[in-house]
Amino acid sequence: MRNQRFYLCMTVLLAVLLAAGCARNRQMTQPEKDQMETISAKIAKAEKMDAKECAPVEYAYALAERDEALHEATEPWEDPPKYVAKHFASANKAADDLLNKTTPCWEAKQVKAAPPPPKPVVVPPPPPPMAPAATIMADPKYVYEGKCTKLTWSTQNATSAEIDQGIGSVGLSGTKEVCPKETTKYTITATNPGGPAKAVVEVPVFHRTTLYINFDTNKADIRKADLKELQTAIDFVKRYPDTKIVVVGHTDSTGPDAYNQKLSERRADAVKKYLVDSGHVNADMITAEGRGEAEPIADNKTKEGRAKNRRVEISEHGK
């Protein structure tokens, strides 16, 4: 009797456990798995095409049908294949309905959402390059024959620069020593895509002759012995008729500066007077000035050097 009760209780316990779902789920067959994958793929595809918006009802039914089919296929006690197949067919149809409604809706949305053709991009023309500019100057502004001067130039907004008279391409700014033989115009051409710009400097070349006249000490009178030397001066002014003549007197360093300055001026005046008196040059075309001992051309410590420094320079300065 006791055994009967025990088995009965055990049976009841087992039934409860089964009912609670402790039993092992049914395994889907391979065709069922494939079918389930196909249904899920259709739903996923519809999801990507905004099924929620395009076909909310079909989407909801398809999800529920698929989940029910999955449940029925894995139910422990559900084994008649026909019954499971019916659920799969129902889920598949729901998925097809969903896809059929979603696809055209999605395509229509895509057409609507297609971006308008891009507007032609108008690239504004680049601003015209700023016109270049150039300046050029010479220091000293004029030279005597055989002497040199320094050209200095600068440019703005230029990409290249060139100076004529055989100098050629130069930097955008710089300096160069030139020794023209005749009065020369130097033209710098600064260039950029906006065009060229030019600047010109003229370097006059003047001619000069030097007279070595020996004045008596502290005197400025022309001595007869120097008349031959003065003929050189007359020949010089004859070569440059109607030009400005400048007579510059110099002394050696003997004696005080102020005295030498006055002495050089008197000597220059004496030569000027001689030339004017000779009738070869008008008085208004000739000037005289003294430089004292300031511009020696030889060593004042030697007798020979001092003799060279006591001189008168005559130069022409153009018309």
Added chain:
Amino acid sequence: MKQPWLAFCAIVLVVGLSLAGCATANKIQAARSTMDKARDAGAVYKAPFEYKAAEAYLAKAVRQAEKGDPKAAEAFAKESQAYASKALAMSGGGAK
């Protein structure tokens, strides 16, 4: 009583099954109630997918309950409840 153990086991079985059935029915009822609120809040238009999903899963839950599968019925009822709550929230309903 000649067989008291048998009677006890039968009572336990009946009570157990009844409790399980009641739990399923409560969950289905709760989902249905939320769905009704969502519908009243305009979920049919404001959250059509969520509302229809709640409706579809509720139908599945009822069907499973009728079939005698409380576990599946509860699972579907739970799903239905989730969608119904979402539909209710999206429709501006819910607790005030």
